[in-house]
Amino acid sequence: MELWIDLARPDTEDGASLQSRIAGQLRALMLGGHLTSGSRLPATRELAQQLGVARVTVEAAYARLEAEGYLQRRVGAGSFVSPMATPLSPPLVQPCKTPPPLSTRGAAVLTTARRRDHPERLPFNAGCPDLRAFPHALWQRLLAQCVRRHGPALGDYGDPQGYLPLREAISDWLAQSRGVRCTPEQVVVLTSSQQAIQLAATLLLDPGDAAALEDPGYLGARAALSAAGARLQPIAVDAEGADPASLPVDLACRLIFLTPSHQFPLGHALSLPRRLAWLARARESGAWIIEDDYDGEYQYERNRLPALQSLDRDGRVIYVGTFSKTLMPSLRLAYMVLPGELAEQFTVARHGFDGHSAQLMQAVAAEFIQRGHFTSHLRQMRQLYRSRRDLLLECLGPFDDVVTPLASETGLQFAMRVPAELEAAVHAQATDAGLVLRRLSTLHLGEVHAPGWLMGFAALENQVIREATARLGTLLRRCG
Numbered sequence: 101m102e103l104w105i106d107l108a109r110p111d112t113e114d115g116a117s118l119q120s121r122i123a124g125q126l127r128a129l130m131l132g133g134h135l136t137s138g139s140r141l142p143a144t145r146e147l148a149q150q151l152g153v154a155r156v157t158v159e160a161a162y163a164r165l166e167a168e169g170y171l172q173r174r175v176g177a178g179s180f181v182s183p184m185a186t187p188l189s190p191p192l193v194q195p196c197k198t199p200p201p202l203s204t205r206g207a208a209v210l211t212t213a214r215r216r217d218h219p220e221r222l223p224f225n226a227g228c229p230d231l232r233a234f235p236h237a238l239w240q241r242l243l244a245q246c247v248r249r250h251g252p253a254l255g256d257y258g259d260p261q262g263y264l265p266l267r268e269a270i271s272d273w274l275a276q277s278r279g280v281r282c283t284p285e286q287v288v289v290l291t292s293s294q295q296a297i298q299l300a301a302t303l304l305l306d307p308g309d310a311a312a313l314e315d316p317g318y319l320g321a322r323a324a325l326s327a328a329g330a331r332l333q334p335i336a337v338d339a340e341g342a343d344p345a346s347l348p349v350d351l352a353c354r355l356i357f358l359t360p361s362h363q364f365p366l367g368h369a370l371s372l373p374r375r376l377a378w379l380a381r382a383r384e385s386g387a388w389i390i391e392d393d394y395d396g397e398y399q400y401e402r403n404r405l406p407a408l409q410s411l412d413r414d415g416r417v418i419y420v421g422t423f424s425k426t427l428m429p430s431l432r433l434a435y436m437v438l439p440g441e442l443a444e445q446f447t448v449a450r451h452g453f454d455g456h457s458a459q460l461m462q463a464v465a466a467e468f469i470q471r472g473h474f475t476s477h478l479r480q481m482r483q484l485y486r487s488r489r490d491l492l493l494e495c496l497g498p499f500d501d502v503v504t505p506l507a508s509e510t511g512l513q514f515a516m517r518v519p520a521e522l523e524a525a526v527h528a529q530a531t532d533a534g535l536v537l538r539r540l541s542t543l544h545l546g547e548v549h550a551p552g553w554l555m556g557f558a559a560l561e562n563q564v565i566r567e568a569t570a571r572l573g574t575l576l577r578r579c580g
């Protein structure tokens with residue numbers, strides 16, 4: 101064990117002998133809880149060598165700590181922290197009582213951002229794929245192969261734009277599955293969709309610029325746009341998705357955030373006339389459209405809709421996708437497809453902010469896609485999730501006097517309308533009943549706050565869906 105002992109530390113008494121300084125710092129490590137009962141200390145010879153002092157000096161420090169009861173020394177075994185050496189409470193270093201003041205930008209971030217505060221797997225938490233159904237053994241094999249074949253190269257700094265074989269796999273995949281028209285040079289691999297939206301907001305918006313986003317909409321986008329100092333302009337949403345007619349005609353918008361395949365949170369797909377209208381608006385006003393295609397791979401009906409980007413002839417759409425829903429959230433891999441010069445500019449900025457994404461996982465993801473495993477995994481997940489969606493809708497049937505599920509053709513969750521009194525009252529009791537009901541009314545930006553919940557189903561086994569819906573039914577009756 102290498103111990104951090106600094107004999108010249110300013111808090112060590114100048115006049116104190118070397119052995120007192122060593123003993124004092126070891127004592128502080130024990131009282132601070134950093135060297136816990138039973139930990140083995142380095143041999144005196146080893147520590148003396150590390151500190152550049154005589155062995156007798158360390159020997160004297162250990163003997164002193166032993167006499168004070170902090171150390172137990174056993175011949176032939178070594179020196180151990182005694183069970184009597186319990187950390188001081190409160191600890192030596194006191195946490196700051198008042199949080200340090202933040203910048204205006206920092207404070208703006210904290211008004212919209214939040215820390216995840218509930219276990220992901222509780223019913224009906226939204227946005228969760230079923231990780232038990234993921235082919236972990238296959239992933240592990242591919243991982244071992246990648247390490248064997250490219251280990252040292254993958255351990256180095258990587259291309260900030262993303263590992264080339266992964267960018268190739270993504271561009272082929274997006275062309276086949278989502279109709280996206282791109283080359284690997286237009287793809288940038290990132291940690292998350294959130295990082296993509298944040299990069300776009302940082303690079304494309306000046307403080308005070310207007311940015312339009314769906315209302316209700318994705319809080320992550322709202323956080324990124326408001327942190328960039330944008331003036332947020334709500335876009336009304338109905339059964340055809342985001343309505344371009346709800347934006348003032350003369351509003352000069354620099355950026356428009358849309359979820360065309362599966363409006364977050366209400367779930368509708370953007371209709372073709374509206375797709376064309378948004379593209380025309382972007383063309384005429386020079387605005388950028390961010391297309392967040394966060395779960396567009398999970399379309400359960402026969403005629404699957406391609407991405408909005410497939411219709412873009414003017415290079416105004418920035419397409420964003422994530423492996424959080426199609427592979428695993430913990431991978432922290434997402435991608436954006438950028439028109440023209442933007443790909444290079446975003447790559448340089450990304451490099452400036454945080455370098456690049458983990459190379460090894462990019463290599464495994466590339467193999468997974470190129471060998472066809474992604475296609476079959478998604479095919480299986482679509483089947484599994486569709487059946488779970490059907491079961492949840494069926495289980496909610498008996499409560500159709502109070503709950504109204506909305507569009508459920510796509511995604512890992514659907515939205516459900518409930519009367520306003522029930523939205524709040526049931527939500528207040530949901531945690532105790534082991535349920536997560538994300539409130540739709542909290543996702544609004546403008547004046548209207550239409551009530552309802554997001555109902556995640558993809559990660560829930562059939563029995564869990566039945567039991568959880570029964571519990572929800574009890575709450576609905578109790579609060580109704």
Ligand SMILES: Cc1ncc(COP(=O)(O)O)c(C=O)c1O
Binds near residue numbers: 226295364422424
């Ligand atoms: C609309 C929307 N976009 C993006 C994401 C998240 O993707 P990532 O994990 O890549 O940031 C989510 C997650 O739930 C989402 O709901």
